[in-house]
Amino acid sequence: MSSANAHGGRQDSSGSPGVIRLTVNGKRYEFKVGVDVMPFTALRELLRDRLGLTSLKEMCEGEGVCGSCTVLVDGRPTLSCLTLAVDCDGKEIETVEGLAESGHPLLEAFSRNYAYQCGYCTPGFIMSAKALLDRNPDPSYEDIVRGLSGNICRCGTYAAILSATREAADALKARRGGGGL
Secondary structure (H helix, E strand, O other): OEEEOOOOOEEEOOOOOOEEEEEEOOEEEEEEEOOOEOOOOEHHHHHHHHOOOOOOOOOOOOOOOOOOOEEEEOOEEEEOOOOEHHHHOOOEEEOHHHHHHHOOHHHHHHHHOOOOOOOOOHHHHHHHHHHHHHHOOOOOHHHHHHHOOOOOOOOOOHHHHHHHHHHHHHHHHHHOOOOOO
């Protein structure tokens, strides 16, 4: 039997340290709180530093204003620099690496539309766009602008990012047999 503890994660009935269980890009992981991960560790740190998922960036130094560290936690766009790893116990997390493994059309659309310059913000935009397309498979231009509004691009490639997101929506529609491209 287990229960949540004050530091997040799970604690068994003997009172042993908490354990965080995550599914990241379809793979299951388990971390001991206080041993493998500290109670104050940000999800971004765990994913990047412990699991080597380097797509996660941190342009705003953990202030939560740039969106470059966006991942999906149970399908919702989440700023991993502001989210404690212990609060993600039992959750499913998706990163750009997972999308690359699955061949998601967003990656090709971003490349084809030159929707990046330095590329630093690109993973956060891609994950926000995926969340948008999962909720709304046929977004209007305004829907895309709203859906990506939590992300900042210092290089100003916003028009290309919007085009890439629209192109990916069309590609997904075509995969489902609904026309599109």
